[in-house]
Amino acid sequence: MKAAIKGEGLTKRYGKRKALDNFDIEVPEYAITAILGPNGAGKSTFMRMLTGLVAPDSGSLTVLGERPSWRQNRLVSYLPDRARWYQGQTVESAIEWGTKLLPEFRRDTAWELAGSLGLEADLETEGMSKGQEARLMLTLCLAREVPLLVLDEPFSGIDMISREKIVLALIDAFATRRQTVLICTHEIAETESLFDHAVFVKDGRAALSGGVEELRSRSGSMQDIYRSLYG
Numbered sequence: 001m002k003a004a005i006k007g008e009g010l011t012k013r014y015g016k017r018k019a020l021d022n023f024d025i026e027v028p029e030y031a032i033t034a035i036l037g038p039n040g041a042g043k044s045t046f047m048r049m050l051t052g053l054v055a056p057d058s059g060s061l062t063v064l065g066e067r068p069s070w071r072q073n074r075l076v077s078y079l080p081d082r083a084r085w086y087q088g089q090t091v092e093s094a095i096e097w098g099t100k101l102l103p104e105f106r107r108d109t110a111w112e113l114a115g116s117l118g119l120e121a122d123l124e125t126e127g128m129s130k131g132q133e134a135r136l137m138l139t140l141c142l143a144r145e146v147p148l149l150v151l152d153e154p155f156s157g158i159d160m161i162s163r164e165k166i167v168l169a170l171i172d173a174f175a176t177r178r179q180t181v182l183i184c185t186h187e188i189a190e191t192e193s194l195f196d197h198a199v200f201v202k203d204g205r206a207a208l209s210g211g212v213e214e215l216r217s218r219s220g221s222m223q224d225i226y227r228s229l230y231g
């Protein structure tokens with residue numbers, strides 16, 4: 001197994017609090033890996049580190065064989081945990097913006113995804129519901145044919161039917177492209193069928209990780225493991 005992402009001894013402090021505390025992780029390439037854990041465990045801090053938005057205080061991190069950087073971000077499609085739009089943007093102008101500015105962005109794929117997620121071209125980002133906003137962010141992210149997708153909470157605020165569509169879109173994208181996908185989520189119940197590999201984060205550390213099949217055969221469902229670690 002080759003690692004698309006490798007982190008060793010990653011530590012990040014905010015004042016006295018350690019968001020990450022000697023965090024070790026290996027994310028296998030061409031697989032879908034879940035990062036799981038309760039609020040405040042350190043998941044988003046790690047996701048931000050992958051794109052260089054947050055620098056570790058100590059430890060080492062490689063993403064596709066190099067340290068995170070702006071140059072490296074051409075190869076990474078990152079879905080942040082909060083949306084930011086330009087004023088007056090619509091679904092159409094956001095897709096045009098992606099076509100012009102995002103590396104390896106496929107306009108046709110974006111329109112297909114937008115259509116299947118029920119996003120109309122003239123829908124304005126101002127005044128969008130939380131779920132519409134999440135669907136548009138995901139559309140922009142999945143339309144990029146880059147080697148690594150990093151999705152921070154892609155399902156939050158999204159209704160069950162759309163969530164199922166997104167899971168199918170991800171499986172579809174994954175079957176036709178060679179991509180590594182890293183997803184941080186709280187929605188284990190409906191999405192665990194998606195994951196090949198899982199990393200459970202607790203208090204800034206990797207408490208448990210491994211192939212999902214192997215973890216299940218040893219310790220039950222992902223939900224059972226989650227309860228026994230955090231309950």
Ligand SMILES: Nc1ncnc2c1ncn2[C@@H]1O[C@H](COP(=O)(O)OP(=O)(O)OP(=O)(O)O)[C@@H](O)[C@H]1O
Nearest residue numbers: 014017018019037038039040041042043044045046
């Ligand atoms: N910019 C920041 N300034 C201060 N503290 C921060 C900052 N970013 C994260 N933290 C703290 O670091 C810890 C880990 O936060 P992080 O957002 O990584 O958790 P998370 O696992 O993603 O949580 P959630 O599931 O709620 O999104 C928390 O205690 C948080 O308050």
